[in-house]
Amino acid sequence: MTTKGPDDTSLVQMFETMALIAATDDALRSAISAGSASLAYYSPRGQEAVAAGFSAALEPGDYLVTTYRGLHDQIAKGVPLRPLLAEMLGRAAGTGKGKGGPMHVSWPDVGLMLTTGVVGSGLPIAAGLAWAASRQGEGAGEAAGDGDVRVTVASFGDGATNIGAFHEAANLAAVWRLPVIFLCQNNGYGEHTAFADHLRVEHVAQRAAAYGMPGVTVDGNDPVAVYAAVVEAAARARAGGGPTLVEAVTYRLFGHVFGDRMTYVDATELEEAWKREPVARFRSSLVERGLLSDADAAAIEENCATMAVATLAEVLELPEPDADEVLRDVVAPMAPMAPREPVGPSQPQQEMSVRSAITLALDEALSADPRVVLLGEDISDNGVFGVTKGLAAKHGADRVRDTPISEQAIVGAAVGAALGGLRPVAEIMFMDFLGLCLDQLANHAAKLRYMSGGLTTVPMVLRTAVGGGLQVGAQHSQMLEAWLAHVPGLKVVVPSTPSDARGLLASCIADEDPCVFIEQVLLLSRKGAVDDTPVPLGVADVKRPGSDVTIVTYGRQVHDAIAVAESLAEKGIEVEVLDLRSLVPLDEAAVLESVSRTRRAVVLHEAVVTGGFGGELAAGISEALFGRLEAPVLRVGALAAPLPYARGLERLALPGPDRLLEALEWVMAYNG
Amino acid sequence: MLLRLPKIGMEMTEAVVAEWLAEDGAVVAKGQALYEMETDKVTNEIEAPTSGRLRHIAEPGVTYQVGDPVAEIVEN
Numbered sequence: 001m002t003t004k005g006p007d008d009t010s011l012v013q014m015f016e017t018m019a020l021i022a023a024t025d026d027a028l029r030s031a032i033s034a035g036s037a038s039l040a041y042y043s044p045r046g047q048e049a050v051a052a053g054f055s056a057a058l059e060p061g062d063y064l065v066t067t068y069r070g071l072h073d074q075i076a077k078g079v080p081l082r083p084l085l086a087e088m089l090g091r092a093a094g095t096g097k098g099k100g101g102p103m104h105v106s107w108p109d110v111g112l113m114l115t116t117g118v119v120g121s122g123l124p125i126a127a128g129l130a131w132a133a134s135r136q137g138e139g140a141g142e143a144a145g146d147g148d149v150r151v152t153v154a155s156f157g158d159g160a161t162n163i164g165a166f167h168e169a170a171n172l173a174a175v176w177r178l179p180v181i182f183l184c185q186n187n188g189y190g191e192h193t194a195f196a197d198h199l200r201v202e203h204v205a206q207r208a209a210a211y212g213m214p215g216v217t218v219d220g221n222d223p224v225a226v227y228a229a230v231v232e233a234a235a236r237a238r239a240g241g242g243p244t245l246v247e248a249v250t251y252r253l254f255g256h257v258f259g260d261r262m263t264y265v266d267a268t269e270l271e272e273a274w275k276r277e278p279v280a281r282f283r284s285s286l287v288e289r290g291l292l293s294d295a296d297a298a299a300i301e302e303n304c305a306t307m308a309v310a311t312l313a314e315v316l317e318l319p320e321p322d323a324d325e326v327l328r329d330v331v332a333p334m335a336p337m338a339p340r341e342p343v344g345p346s347q348p349q350q351e352m353s354v355r356s357a358i359t360l361a362l363d364e365a366l367s368a369d370p371r372v373v374l375l376g377e378d379i380s381d382n383g384v385f386g387v388t389k390g391l392a393a394k395h396g397a398d399r400v401r402d403t404p405i406s407e408q409a410i411v412g413a414a415v416g417a418a419l420g421g422l423r424p425v426a427e428i429m430f431m432d433f434l435g436l437c438l439d440q441l442a443n444h445a446a447k448l449r450y451m452s453g454g455l456t457t458v459p460m461v462l463r464t465a466v467g468g469g470l471q472v473g474a475q476h477s478q479m480l481e482a483w484l485a486h487v488p489g490l491k492v493v494v495p496s497t498p499s500d501a502r503g504l505l506a507s508c509i510a511d512e513d514p515c516v517f518i519e520q521v522l523l524l525s526r527k528g529a530v531d532d533t534p535v536p537l538g539v540a541d542v543k544r545p546g547s548d549v550t551i552v553t554y555g556r557q558v559h560d561a562i563a564v565a566e567s568l569a570e571k572g573i574e575v576e577v578l579d580l581r582s583l584v585p586l587d588e589a590a591v592l593e594s595v596s597r598t599r600r601a602v603v604l605h606e607a608v609v610t611g612g613f614g615g616e617l618a619a620g621i622s623e624a625l626f627g628r629l630e631a632p633v634l635r636v637g638a639l640a641a642p643l644p645y646a647r648g649l650e651r652l653a654l655p656g657p658d659r660l661l662e663a664l665e666w667v668m669a670y671n672g
Numbered sequence: 673m674l675l676r677l678p679k680i681g682m683e684m685t686e687a688v689v690a691e692w693l694a695e696d697g698a699v700v701a702k703g704q705a706l707y708e709m710e711t712d713k714v715t716n717e718i719e720a721p722t723s724g725r726l727r728h729i730a731e732p733g734v735t736y737q738v739g740d741p742v743a744e745i746v747e748n
Contacts, residue, residue, distance in 0.1 A: 030702075030721030035676025035739060259680035259716050 006056060006227055008291050014056050014223045015286055016300055018048035018279045021072045023304035024081065027312045028071075028088070032258050036316060039088055039102055044072035046221075046253035049278035050185045051076035053226025053248070054153060057234060058111075063129045063152040063420070065114045065122040068103040069252075073155050078110035081311045091318040097453035098321045099329065106452040111150075113419050113456060118443055119160045119190075123169035123182065124409045125444060126154035128416020128424070130178040130237075135373070135398070136421060148238040152416075153181045153230070159190020161204050165439075167211075168409035170245070174211040175404060179237035181230060182245045185220060187252035192264050208245035220248030221278040253277065329454045330488050332512035334538070334585070349531045355524040357498035358387050358463075361505035362425065366395045369423060372509060374400045375410055376427030376463075384429055385465060385524055407436035411462060415445050415514075418460040423509055425461040430476045431518065434464070434483065445514035446489030461508045462516045468606050469522045469556075471650055474642035479555075479607035484516050485583045485616070491515040491537060492583040496558035498528040500581055503535025511537065520556045520606070538585030542594070546576035549600040549667055552591055552617050554580040557604045557655065564660050573668060583613055591617065592624050599630045600670075602663045604655060609637035631670035634663045673722050675743040677709070677736045680716055686737045687711045689730040694720075696728040706743065722747055 006014065025045045031037035044051070047069075055076035058064075066073040074084055079095065087094030088102040095105050103117035113129055116122045133150035160166055161184060173180045184204045188195050201207065208215025214236070218225040226248050233244035251273040255262040262270065283301075286292045292300075352360070365372045378384060380392035380402045392400035403410050407428055414426035428437060445458045468477040484492045493508055493515055495501035501519075508515035515537070544562050551561040558579045565575035578594050580587065595601045601621050603614040618633040639653045677687060687709040694700050694707070705717040706726065720726075724747040730736055 029719075032678050032680075033675070033719050034673060034721040035678045035742070038679040038738070040682055257681075259714070261714070261716065 006224060010056055011224070011286060011291055014052040014227070015282055015292070015297070016304070017052040017055065017076050018223065018282060019301045019304040020308070021048045021051060021075050022279045023301065023308040024075060024085075025071065026305070027308040029254070029258065031312055031316070037089055037312070041102065041258040042069040042256065043252075043254040043258065044069050046251045046273065046277065047072050047185055047187060049223040049282060050183070050220045050226050050248040050250055053223035054155075054181075054183055054230045056223070057227045057230035058151065058153065059148070061111060061150055062234070063111045063113050063126070063133065063150060064155065065116070065126040065129065065152065066112070066155040067115065067119070067122060067157065067160070068117045069157065070105065070115045070155070074105055074107070074112060074115065077112050079105065079107040079112055081307065082315060083107070085312055085315045086318055089315055090320060091315060092321040092325070093315070093318050095453065095455065096451050097325055097329075099325060099453055100451035104451040106448070106456045108455055114448070116444065118439060120156060120163035120165035121412065121439055121444060122156060123154045123160070123165050124172070124412020124440060125416035125419065126152045126180055127169045127173045127176070127178055127409065128413035128418070129420040130173065130180040130416070131176065131413060132417045132420025132422045134179055149179050151179050151181060151234045151237045153183050155183045155185060157190065158184060158186040158188070158195055158204055159193070159198065160184075161207060162190070162198055165408050165412065168404075168406035169412065170208075170211045170213070170243070171404055172406060172409040172413060173243040174213045177240060177242035180243040181233045181237060182243060183230070184245065184247045186247050186249045189252055189256070191256050192260070194264070203247055205245055205247040213243050213245060215245040215247065217247045217249060220250030221276050221281060223278070223282060250278070251276065329450045331449065331491070332457070349529040351527055352498050352530050353525050353527050354495070354498045354501045354519075355385065355387055357502040357530050358505055358519065359389060359391070360530070361502045361509070362388065362391055363394065365423070365425070365506065365509045366391065366399060371421065371423040372399070372425065373417065373422050374425045374427070375403050375413060377403055377405055377410075377429055379427055383427065385519075385521060387519070387524070388427070407433050408440055411437040411440035411445070414460045414462065415440055415448070415458055418458040418514075419448070419456055423459055425463060425509060428462060428464040431464045431466045431480050432475045432478050434480055438483070441484075441490065441514070441516070442487045446487045449513065450489060457512055458514045459512050460514050461505070462514070463519060464516065465519045465521050466606075467521045468643060469650065469654060471645060471647055473645045477643040479518070479605065481518060481583055482607060482611060482613045485613055489513065490584060492518070493537060493581065494518045494520075494555040494583065495581065496523070496543070496555055496579050498526070499530045499533070500535055500541070500579075502530055503533060504537065504581060507535060507537050518555065523556045526559070535581065537582045538587055539581065540587035540590035541579045541581055542576060543579045544575065544577040546574035546598065548574045548598055549602065549664055550576045550578055550594045550598045551602050551604055551660070551664070552578050552580065552595075552621075553604040554583065555606060557606055560655075560657050560660060561604055564657050564664065567661070568664060573664070575664065588620065591621065595621050596625055596628055599628055600667045601629075601633045602636060602660070602667055603633060604636045604660055606654060607637055608640050609635050610640045612637050631667045634667055636660050636663045673724070673745045673747060674741055675706075675721070675745065677738050677740045677742050678718065679738045681711070681713065684711050684713075684738060686735050688735050689732055689742060690715065691732055692728060693717065694726050696726065698726050700724065700726045700745065720745060724748055
């Protein structure tokens with residue numbers, strides 16, 4: 001395949017891009033040296049040609065995901081200098097209103113969907129963006145031109161090729177033949193560690209072979225070489241040929257972060273690298289070819305310097321964000337609370353299991369909204385618990401999509417797909433596997449709305465199962481909702497009945513923010529009446545009214561609570577059972593209303609008591625109602641041990657009716 | 673241009689201006705090393721952000737806070 005080279009105008013534009021990057025870098029480093037700007041600055045100086053080359057090869061609507069050493073990529077993709085520098089300096093006029101900072105720039109207008117501060121984490125997200133682009137056939141027409149599929153470029157360094165996210169994303173993109181270009185800017189160092197000390201292969205591009213995709217190594221200090229490689233990779237991607245790994249070999253001239261003295265770099269090596277400095281080299285080549293005179297080139301560089309210095313000076317005078325920004329953009333503004341009284345079923349109630357109710361909610365969402373897609377391990381073949389049974393046959397294996405066993409890629413692809421306009425519902429088989437994908441969930445899904453000042457959002461659902469009580473051992477059993485509730489930006493939902501499961505899952509899929517939907521396996525076969533009453537997030541439900549003590553709980557423990565409440569009713573004690581249904585958002589009003597009436601509370605959950613969500617509930621009740629309480633708020637949950645396998649030990653570790661009864665009796669008997 | 677003590681690294685709050693690398697009154701070029709500053713963690717050379725005549729403000733061996741005036745460069 002021969003690639004048409006860039007025309008003369010494009011060559012001069014590439015030089016202008018490189019000159020603007022170098023000038024902006026210079027202005028920033030000068031301002032830091034002079035003490036007028038203060039930020040952790042990761043200079044891309046020396047890597048200008050990569051950015052100018054790849055961006056010239058793309059259409060304006062193509063997506064870019066980059067990394068914290070991203071100033072060159074951001075400028076080349078077309079992010080305007082003023083909001084870019086304002087973000088780097090924490091000003092309200094920044095891309096993310098100053099709330100993201102230099103490592104977290106997004107500007108969807110030009111396709112910059114993410115800048116991540118976590119090495120390698122952008123790659124699975126790029127795969128998800130590419131999936132969204134390929135599904136929507138968009139980027140087409142108005143954006144990518146010629147009706148072509150939008151291409152996603154993931155830009156990262158050589159250091160990122162040693163992290164799991166790289167391998168999971170590369171494999172997923174290859175298996176799914178996604179329109180992605182993995183662009184490795186090999187600048188010779190992963191932080192302070194030289195290439196030869198962190199990789200055993202000669203070239204990063206060799207790693208492409210492991211995933212069955214083409215890999216190519218080019219001179220990253222030559223924008224034309226980068227351009228040619230990216231044009232070819234983009235053509236392959238748009239034609240359905242899948243991803244390409246492009247390695248652009250370049251050099252990082254100012255070390256890892258501003259102030260890095262590069263004592264780990266050989267002086268001769270650095271001197272040689274400066275001789276290959278790409279801006280001067282490209283200028284000479286354009287002058288030699290007669291495309292620019294020396295005076296033209298000097299004028300371009302001077303204009304860029306003037307613009308960079310003036311913009312930075314202007315930005316330094318701009319105000320920081322207002323105080324009320326601190327809690328804005330964590331999640332979308334809450335819709336008005338739905339009425340607490342159900343509106344009543346408009347369809348006859350059906351008796352079904354929690355499992356069938358979840359399947360029904362997924363089926364309805366897939367039918368109602370073409371943006372809804374499912375991804376996870378084995379989900380086209382029923383899923384491990386039969387929850388996705390029949391959905392692939394009905395809606396297509398491209399919408400109910402099996403993945404490799406790659407949790408980080410699953411959740412990262414869901415994040416990217418959501419950024420790209422889909423409504424993904426990802427499945428992580430067991431909640432204990434959250435550790436494999438927590439970076440994608442907690443650092444990306446949860447934070448992107450906030451860090452971009454609301455420019456990008458992640459409307460995704462993560463469904464996950466918990467096997468507590470099934471004798472499946474400590475790695476398939478643990479309720480970890482407290483980990484998630486602790487991360488601002490995530491919503492956490494635990495249904496207890498078929499009707500709630502259906503309604504809550506529908507609300508999660510419709511929600512504008514990331515929701516984790518927790519399915520306790522022991523509940524899946526539990527049957528109940530299901531209607532189509534909406535169940536909004538953040539609305540607790542009194543499952544049993546009572547006047548003497550409130551059990552605040554959620555999930556399958558709701559049923560234990562009701563059973564114990566019935567047994568106490570025979571003794572004349574009326575227990576109220578309040579089912580939270582969602583932990584985030586939390587229906588604080590319902591909790592406080594109930595406990596202020598009963599004046600006694602026991603908090604019950606399946607999770608370990610220590611550090612559990614029950615502590616949050618108990619503290620909240622005590623803070624608000626200290627004077628009204630007749631007794632301390634007690635917590636009941638699992639004992640602080642990995643959940644044991646043996647039947648008797650597992651029963652002992654989990655919070656059964658006995659410990660709940662004991663707690664209720666203690667609270668009722670409490671007398672100062 | 674007034675030069676203030678820069679913040680280098682996430683946790684830096686103060687530093688000792690250890691040594692002047694360019695004389696008071698000297699004409700310095702942009703990018704030239706001006707002074708050495710020491711924190712508990714590291715020693716850094718600070719470069720001239722612009723060209724011009726250098727005027728020392730900070731005393732060697734004295735600890736300064738981030739943002740304190742260190743020098744001035746009078747541009748031509």
